[in-house]
Amino acid sequence: MLETLVQAVINGLLIGGIYALVSIGVTLIFGVVKIVNFAQGEFVMIGMYISFFLATQFGVDPLVSLVVSMPVLFIAGVLIQHFLIRRVLGPNDMPQIFLTFALSLLLLNLSLMFFTANYRTVHTSYSDEALHLGGLYIPVAKLIAFAVAMALSGLLWVFLHTTDLGKAMRAASQNRDVAMLMGINPNRVFAVAFGAALALAGAAGSLLMPFYSAYPFVGQVFVLMAFVAVVLGTLGNVIGALIASLMMGVAESLGIQFVGADSGLIVVFAMLLLTLAFKPSGLGARRGR
Amino acid sequence: MTGDNELSAINNAAPARGAQKKLSRRKFLVRTGGVLAAGAFGAVPLRGWAADPINIGALYPTTGSMAQIGVGCVAAAKLAIEMVNEAGGIKSLGGAKLNLVVSDVQSDTTVTRTETDRLITGNKLSAIHGCYASALTLIASEVAERAKVPLITGSSSDQLNKGRTYTFTPFARASQFAKAQLQMAKLVSDQAKVAVIFENTAFGTSTSNGLKELAPGEGVEIVMFEPYSAGFTDASPLINKVKASGANTLFSISYLNDLILIVRTVKQVGLNVAINGGSGGFVMPDFYKNVGKAAEGLQGVAHWNHDVSEEAQKVNVEFKKRTGEFAFEYAGGLVAQTFMLADALERAASADPKKVREALSTLDVSSGYAAMAPGGKVKFGPDGKNVYGRPVGVQWQNTDLVSVFPKEDARAPLMKT
Numbered sequence: 001m002l003e004t005l006v007q008a009v010i011n012g013l014l015i016g017g018i019y020a021l022v023s024i025g026v027t028l029i030f031g032v033v034k035i036v037n038f039a040q041g042e043f044v045m046i047g048m049y050i051s052f053f054l055a056t057q058f059g060v061d062p063l064v065s066l067v068v069s070m071p072v073l074f075i076a077g078v079l080i081q082h083f084l085i086r087r088v089l090g091p092n093d094m095p096q097i098f099l100t101f102a103l104s105l106l107l108l109n110l111s112l113m114f115f116t117a118n119y120r121t122v123h124t125s126y127s128d129e130a131l132h133l134g135g136l137y138i139p140v141a142k143l144i145a146f147a148v149a150m151a152l153s154g155l156l157w158v159f160l161h162t163t164d165l166g167k168a169m170r171a172a173s174q175n176r177d178v179a180m181l182m183g184i185n186p187n188r189v190f191a192v193a194f195g196a197a198l199a200l201a202g203a204a205g206s207l208l209m210p211f212y213s214a215y216p217f218v219g220q221v222f223v224l225m226a227f228v229a230v231v232l233g234t235l236g237n238v239i240g241a242l243i244a245s246l247m248m249g250v251a252e253s254l255g256i257q258f259v260g261a262d263s264g265l266i267v268v269f270a271m272l273l274l275t276l277a278f279k280p281s282g283l284g285a286r287r288g289r
Numbered sequence: 290m291t292g293d294n295e296l297s298a299i300n301n302a303a304p305a306r307g308a309q310k311k312l313s314r315r316k317f318l319v320r321t322g323g324v325l326a327a328g329a330f331g332a333v334p335l336r337g338w339a340a341d342p343i344n345i346g347a348l349y350p351t352t353g354s355m356a357q358i359g360v361g362c363v364a365a366a367k368l369a370i371e372m373v374n375e376a377g378g379i380k381s382l383g384g385a386k387l388n389l390v391v392s393d394v395q396s397d398t399t400v401t402r403t404e405t406d407r408l409i410t411g412n413k414l415s416a417i418h419g420c421y422a423s424a425l426t427l428i429a430s431e432v433a434e435r436a437k438v439p440l441i442t443g444s445s446s447d448q449l450n451k452g453r454t455y456t457f458t459p460f461a462r463a464s465q466f467a468k469a470q471l472q473m474a475k476l477v478s479d480q481a482k483v484a485v486i487f488e489n490t491a492f493g494t495s496t497s498n499g500l501k502e503l504a505p506g507e508g509v510e511i512v513m514f515e516p517y518s519a520g521f522t523d524a525s526p527l528i529n530k531v532k533a534s535g536a537n538t539l540f541s542i543s544y545l546n547d548l549i550l551i552v553r554t555v556k557q558v559g560l561n562v563a564i565n566g567g568s569g570g571f572v573m574p575d576f577y578k579n580v581g582k583a584a585e586g587l588q589g590v591a592h593w594n595h596d597v598s599e600e601a602q603k604v605n606v607e608f609k610k611r612t613g614e615f616a617f618e619y620a621g622g623l624v625a626q627t628f629m630l631a632d633a634l635e636r637a638a639s640a641d642p643k644k645v646r647e648a649l650s651t652l653d654v655s656s657g658y659a660a661m662a663p664g665g666k667v668k669f670g671p672d673g674k675n676v677y678g679r680p681v682g683v684q685w686q687n688t689d690l691v692s693v694f695p696k697e698d699a700r701a702p703l704m705k706t
Contacts, residue, residue, distance in 0.1 A: 261517035
């Protein structure tokens with residue numbers, strides 16, 4: 001029983017690390033640019049396809065292809081911010097919502113057209129391997145993914161807290177107008193935030209590739225969890241999103257283990273509703289209301 | 290007479306979609322033009338003139354999450370139509386050609402309802418086939434029932450045989466799949482302890498309920514019985530549960546992506562269980578491509594397999610030529626379904642959907658492409674169920690899906706892994 005419980009927690013933490021990469025991206029964009037990026041999941045999908053094609057065409061290990069998928073998506077993010085998002089920023093939210101939603105649909109259908117709906121899997125030497133500790137097992141691919149996800153989250157935190165640009169981003173997320181008055185260039189900050197968020201999505205894609213199949217709809221599976229984590233961890237709060245993602249991974253895993261295998265999402269959403277009822281601004285908020 | 294022909298040419302033009310259709314329309318117009326010209330010169334050679342094509346509706350999810358399979362189904366449907374037409378079409382209707390009207394149901398139940406409606410009201414259909422996924426077929430068959438258009442399907446949900454007079458299911462039902470799976474489990478181990486995990490929509494629930502009801506009678510113990518929501522991110526918690534249950538056989542009733550994760554996770558955990566992947570995604574060529582060697586020895590059940598008969602092997606060769614993959618269960622079954630429709634049309638000598646339904650209800654074939662099913666015979670009972678329908682047990686052996694159960698259909702012995 002105890003072994004099963006520990007195993008369930010390990011499983012939850014490992015997948016929670018992937019949720020974290022996606023949700024940190026969403027929350028970063030929301031915090032700094034103040035828009036909800038509905039297309040975040042599609043960028044995870046693009047990251048997966050980049051890794052898939054590098055692996056099948058050039059034999060690059062999916063984990064190594066991180067060094068390609070992250071910069072490519074960073075640049076994509078900067079360009080999207082510059083040419084699309086920048087133009088709809090304003091007092092009205094609706095154009096922004098439609099823009100990112102349209103972007104999501106566009107990317108989804110483009111990938112259906114170019115990649116077809118087939119499932120694509122990469123087999124690496126460690127894909128089906130696991131570390132066995134007593135009765136417990138830890139899948140190697142997921143462990144690596146988790147470690148890299150935590151390292152990237154840590155790097156982002158260091159970046160936000162020690163560099164001028166990072167501090168400017170945090171300032172913009174706390175109070176955009178005052179930050180602008182202090183001489184922070186909003187376009188530059190927004191572009192970096194958007195780029196960084198997409199780079200994280202790309203990283204999530206590359207890290208998923210050794211153990212998950214790529215297909216056009218794959219992003220939607222993860223983005224749903226990411227949105228819950230973002231709300232749960234307080235909108236715009238990076239550490240909140242990280243902790244909430246891990247919590248959700250564990251809650252989902254425990255739910256499947258002890259309540260029923262179709263109750264993973266029930267547990268997650270019940271957690272979301274309870275949090276919203278008792279702490280409406282999320283677990284990461286400094287004050288309750 | 291010629292006026293009528295022109296009218297039907299226009300009617301046919303309206304729903305025209307896709308290159309194949311356009312081609313047949315052009316041919317049709319050329320022929321109509323020929324008749325008109327002949328009429329102008331006084332001679333009207335009615336005999337040499339092709340009959341109105343017979344519209345067969347095809348409802349498949351060619352976009353959305355099931356797109357890949359849907360596209361394969363459409364390829365099979367086209368192949369089948371060509372085979373029937375090349376063999377001379379429907380002779381009792383003057384060699385009338387079958388004409389496929391494809392509609393995309395987008396892997397979505399709401400779209401399925403509106404598309405089925407639209408397809409029936411917008412075209413003069415003699416029959417419909419579709420939709421691969423039971424959840425979609427249930428909706429389409431409801432609409433077809435009300436519109437009084439016969440629908441033939443390879444979907445396996447037993448609900449399709451309840452309260453319907455226009456739905457025909459020539460292949461094994463979900464509950465029969467269950468029995469075959471249980472009997473296969475006993476071949477592997479005398480004391481089969483089975484864990485059943487199933488996706489919680491119509492397909493998974495009906496299949497698993499069949500398993501649960503039949504297990505005691507077959508002398509198989511079910512030690513775990515668990516629904517899950519399809520499209521999960523991680524199979525580990527579920528497999529963790531299977532491990533805790535102490536099962537030696539795992540029945541997974543899943544769509545492809547979930548099953549890939551489940552099999553890979555079982556391997557990671559190092560769990561020693563015989564896996565029966567059921568049908569659905571498991572019997573697709575893609576399964577082996579995605580799972581690789583870990584798929585070897587995995588068992589499943591299908592309502593059709595490409596080695597069940599000589600005709601099936603011929604269809605398989607042609608399908609492989611066109612798509613690069615072996616004819617999967619639903620695709621091959623669909624070719625058989627089209628020949629069943631052709632047989633019914635031939636006997637009905639009418640394109641009227643009600644008469645086609647009558648003819649389908651008295652269908653009785655035991656040879657040729659229409660009888661290309663495990664058991665080799667098709668005859669519908671009052672509930673639209675093929676009274677001879679039975680599933681075939683299959684196993685992945687040396688990268689191919691081989692029929693291994695029951696003995697009469699087996700092409701290779703079951704490997705005990």
